[in-house]
Amino acid sequence: MPKWAMAIDLDKCTGCGDCMAACKLENNVAIVDAEQAADDRVMLWMDMMTIYEGEYPNIKLKRIPKPCFHCDNPPCIKVCPVHATYKNEEGLVAQIYNRCIGCRYCMAACPYTAKVFNWYEPEWADEFKTCMNPDVSLRMKGVVEKCSFCAHRLQKVKENARADDREISDGEYSPACADSCPAEAIFFGDLENKESKVFKLSNSPRAFRELEDLGTIPKVFYLSEKE
Amino acid sequence: MKTINNELRDKIIFAAQLVSISLIWLLVIGIIFWISNLIYLSVDLKDSPGISIGISLVAIPVFITLASILTYVFVGFHREKKKHLNTDSGN
Amino acid sequence: MNEETKNTVDIDEALYRPIYETGKSFYFAVGFLLFIIGFTLVVYIRQVYYGLGVTGMNQPVTWGFYIVNFVFFVGISHAGTLISAILRLSKAEWRRPITRMAEVITAIVLAIGGLHPIIDLGRPDRVLNIFTAGRLQSPLLWDVTSITAYFTASTVYLYLPMIPDIAKLRDRGGKMVWFYEFLSWGWHGTEHQKKVLSRAINILMVMVIPIAISVHTVISYIFSMTLQPGWHSTIFGPYFVVGAIFSGIAALMIVMISFRKYFHLENYLKLVHFRHLGTLLLIMSLLWFYFTFSEYLTGVFGAEPHEMDVIFYKFTGTYAIFFWGMVVCNFLIPVVILAFKKFKTIPGILIASISVVIGMWLERLNIVIPSLANPRMGLDMGMYTPSFTEWTLFIGGLAVFVLGFLVFSKFFPIISIWEIEEGRKESVKEVEKRVTSYLPDPANSVE
């Protein structure tokens, strides 16, 4: 069984936010209005953490892309009362919108605050409706959603590979954020495949994971010389 | 006429009491069904069935005990009531 | 038949009066409460229609008033059954006029509290998923089971000791005899029936205590099972139980004082009852302080950075006013009032009780919000301002509580009549016998 993982090279990342935009378009993530956004209800599957260090005028700015970490030991799936979020055999932490009852317990339990909630029925402008991704189902009000590592792409890739009767090659399945990154800072692949780029990067001395001491074993690796 | 009415009334009230006591058993049976369904699900999805079984071992006896206490009281009262009525009519 | 029974119960006529005499103020109060509840219902339906966006909750602060009130109401519900079971079990004779009210609080408030998680759901229409596809591994399902068990147990525990009183009402005739006959289960006060009843009550009160404790422990598990700073703590189980009993006693005393005033029950609820309960409240207040102290000391001493974020948020940050308000309400005010006999009068105790109820609500607020508002990752601090909807539903919950009590008092005696009678007839002798059995045997001590 493959084990999908992501590596984000922070030394390459320019913090442009292209991954966020690509993610929103790929996954039909609702766009909330300005008033909602001011109330901390922005819906982003791929978030961008902005950390300021130091005092003016010597401010250092860190921009860190933050998707769902698809932990190997996810705290969110343990608390779900209805099997709406669970970890599948390939290590993807799935969110099933039509099962979710909206108790938001998984959001409270996630130490990375990776999940978002549909506070209102999502609405799109007419211009947007024509460019929806048909492979990703639309969410309804009152359910939790989060980054899926573009699991719909995996299904397509699997289908293609099995139709041709071959294995999935490294880099064939990659989420929208990795595909779109102009700095080529996001890598995606199979941790079980010792030849894959991600496996090599995850063993790099520059690699680290967020809040490793919690024992959640995230499958998103950050690469950085500093820190 | 009045006595017939009274008898009928007593019977209706007794039936209603029986219904109410069977309702609590219905609740208990419903809960047992529910919990066993959840255990089946957790086994099926390989989702730590041990925990489910552990919880059910605590929860189910509690409900059964509660319902049995109520039934015990109900049966105890009515056995006595019959005697009570018999002695009344005997007098 | 009627005249006979009337003569025997004449002494406690005051306890029947609320059932048979209904003043204008009662209808006015019920109408007012129904209006509030109706309005609350409209507001709730609006929330279901538009989604949870109408509340003040947002991304890091995903739980707000609903969960706070859930914990708070379920905490209050511990007043009842637990206190009454402990008092019955320890044969405290002064319990007799108190137990019924305590048990009613449990049943009503638990029903209100139990509804709160459903109000909190984003998709209440899918609540049945819990039955068709639930996970018993989730602490939320532990809650569902334990609250159901506690609700069943406490309703049974309220009902069984009420049977003799219901039979009394049936024998008096008058309104709704069929209703009382249905509920009295053919009670005629025979020896056998008394034996059956007392045996059932004895089993129940032993059973109810662990169930009650489990309920609030499990509610604390909702928080402590996560990894969040400020929540992930082993002390939470007992801490919540102590807090629950603490707020429960306070709520019980508020209810007792209002009924005493409203129905003129000064003869039954005497100062001594309040003093005893007040002492209990004082003990719980000290115990609460001890738990709070341990909880925060371990956090501060360990000084784990994320934990410290949450603690500073409470000590000096945005929630400082609520945190220190909680300490004042839960510790300073009740201790000052209850430790001195001079202040331990009915108005004093009322002030202490109200302050404790407010303080315990603040405590729930202090537990739920700050941990969520300070996410671990380097994100911005969250803010939470409850909206009009949340306030309305909170007030609506309180209105249901008051209404439940008023309606109950119209159908059943609010003070257990047969237990008072029993106390008059038997317990004086029994207590004398019991106390003598504690004392050293005079025959032996001479030798």
Next chain:
Amino acid sequence: MNVIDLRKTIKKNSKRILIALSAVIVLAMVWEIFGAPNAIIQPINYNHKLHIEKAKLTCVDCHLFVETMAAATIPNIEVCSDCHSGEPLSKSPEEVKLLKYIESGKRIPWKKIYSVPAHVYFSHRRHVTIGEIKCIQCHGNVQELTEPASHPLWLATMKNCIKCHKENKVTYDCLACHH
């Protein structure tokens, strides 16, 4: 007295009344659950049998993407007009209807019989090409149909899906169909 008589008759026949009442209720429930759903009537009374036997067509010839894509597609005028254009090939009044559609360039408003909800990803390719499932298995013996099916032979409910997946030991991971 009349009232008592009535009561007596009711008491005498109470069992029969009860049985009759419950029978009515049970019947109503059975009708509700197993009763025939509303028949679907298509705009053109298409004859599968004729096309397969006389015109020697196979499923893929008209349902173009059965083997290669997620949706099998229902053939419309652009597919039909490959054969039907100008002169009618038969004396069937149904063909006249079709030709009218083709002439005016209007699309035939076929009614969908088999459908999955929007939150389900169903791929014909995955089932037909990879899973090697015969069309008959879900759509029934269509080549024998002389007129369009009036109701689905097999309901695409999750229960039915999971049942088949379990029987054939295929994954029933939620993510395989819901994303």
